[in-house]
Amino acid sequence: MIDNSKEFSGVRCRVCGGGGNSHLCQTFNEHSQTRWLENYRCNDCGSVFVGNQIQDRELAEAYASLDEAAYYAEVADASAKKFSGAARELAGLAGFSADLLDIGGGDGAFLRALRAQGFSSLSMHEIPGSKIADTPGLLRRCYRDFDYATLPSSAFDVVTLMDVMEHVPDPGATLAAARRVLRPGGVLYLHTPVVTRLDRVMHAVQKLPALGAAGRTWQRARTSIFHLQNYTPRSLSLLMQRHGFEIVRLDCRNELSWPLERYVRVYLAEKKGLPKSLIPIVAFLLSPIARSGMNANKGVLIARARG
Numbered sequence: 602m603i604d605n606s607k608e609f610s611g612v613r614c615r616v617c618g619g620g621g622n623s624h625l626c627q628t629f630n631e632h633s634q635t636r637w638l639e640n641y642r643c644n645d646c647g648s649v650f651v652g653n654q655i656q657d658r659e660l661a662e663a664y665a666s667l668d669e670a671a672y673y674a675e676v677a678d679a680s681a682k683k684f685s686g687a688a689r690e691l692a693g694l695a696g697f698s699a700d701l702l703d704i705g706g707g708d709g710a711f712l713r714a715l716r717a718q719g720f721s722s723l724s725m726h727e728i729p730g731s732k733i734a735d736t737p738g739l740l741r742r743c744y745r746d747f748d749y750a751t752l753p754s755s756a757f758d759v760v761t762l763m764d765v766m767e768h769v770p771d772p773g774a775t776l777a778a779a780r781r782v783l784r785p786g787g788v789l790y791l792h793t794p795v796v797t798r799l800d801r802v803m804h805a806v807q808k809l810p811a812l813g814a815a816g817r818t819w820q821r822a823r824t825s826i827f828h829l830q831n832y833t834p835r836s837l838s839l840l841m842q843r844h845g846f847e848i849v850r851l852d853c854r855n856e857l858s859w860p861l862e863r864y865v866r867v868y869l870a871e872k873k874g875l876p877k878s879l880i881p882i883v884a885f886l887l888s889p890i891a892r893s894g895m896n897a898n899k900g901v902l903i904a905r906a907r908g
């Protein structure tokens with residue numbers, strides 16, 4: 602029996618470092634040697650996070666177990682719309698000649714959208730071992746390491762973090778690196794999942810004997826070895842202040858990274874045995890709430906590096 606009620610004072614919030622955290626639930630992890638992930642909500646900043654200590658090597662092994670080509674193919678449509686909108690927004694903020702670094706650039710889809718928009722000086726950072734952009738002539742430079750040490754200081758006008766901050770084991774280290782590599786006044790642009798009203802309902806559901814399993818299935822789709830934390834506007838503001846940024850704009854919008862049917866297939870059919878024939882129907886039934894303001898799941902933040 603999982604005790605969902607007690608306070609775990611020994612765990613630090615991954616986002617703000619706060620020590621007062623409420624245990625939400627355990628979720629199963631099949632991607633690395635840590636079998637059970639302990640999910641918490643920070644009582645200070647409201648972030649929801651995986652409290653287990655996960656080392657870089659274990660993370661790299663988990664990512665290596667994924668079929669990245671299939672993943673990128675499935676998210677391509679949703680990503681294309683998001684990326685072209687972001688590229689247009691950045692053009693207005695920084696101009697096409699800006700030196701831009703995309704941290705966590707992956708297969709390069711966002712960088713190609715930036716190039717299509719007219720940006721000419723594009724670089725990328727990725728962790729070793731992951732698939733990276735291989736479009737000839739796209740990148741000025743590709744940096745690869747775990748700790749950002751290879752990145753030059755004060756060398757970029759724009760740093761982008763598109764759906765990256767939920768993956769990093771130490772958000773503060775990533776933002777400190779972003780601030781270091783930006784020139785004063787440079788633009789930080791990021792998209793990352795945030796805790797929604799629907800999440801908070803599900804946190805309550807996790808504690809109900811009859812519906813707890815449904816709440817835990819929901820949590821498994823929200824935090825995992827890949828998504829180590831979901832932020833809140835408060836925690837993002839705190840991080841910006843702490844790491845030398847001034848927020849220009851921060852809003853939360855409904856933005857599903859996957860088609861809804863993929864969520865249902867992965868979390869209810871593959872993991873919970875829902876008959877595959879029911880996937881379209883369940884996705885249809887979930888659609889109104891998944892696309893509502895209750896599920897404003899993506900934080901979009903624009904900030905400038907303080908001088």
Ligand SMILES: [Zn+2]
Pocket residue numbers: 614615616617618619643644645646647648836
């Ligand atoms: Zn916190």
